[in-house]
Amino acid sequence: MKQETLYKINQLEEKYCHGCLLKKLNRDRGSHTSAHKFCISQCSVGLKIRSHGNQLQ
Template sequence: MDTKVLDKINRLERTYCRGCLLKEVNRTEGSKSSAHSFCITECSVGIEMKMYGNKL
């Protein structure tokens, strides 16, 4: 497994996703899976994380 790719994903998550207001609102108003779906389809950071994940 490529540790550089994992490091990039972890760095993005720590920097942008922890404490993300949109993620919290989507979890509160919807569900954990709807928040996840929003993040990987509409959030630019989530889309970038998904791109890195596809490289693994």
């Protein structure tokens, strides 16, 4: 189960997060922290990754 969840997270990140223009824009306008906050609270992919991450606890 843990391995499968980690695989899903990695797949989402590779497919959608690498090269994400919104992530880059948020980093350029603010900081790494503000970009991360955006990703985990407003981005649909980030919310899905966060949901999977909560399953690991």
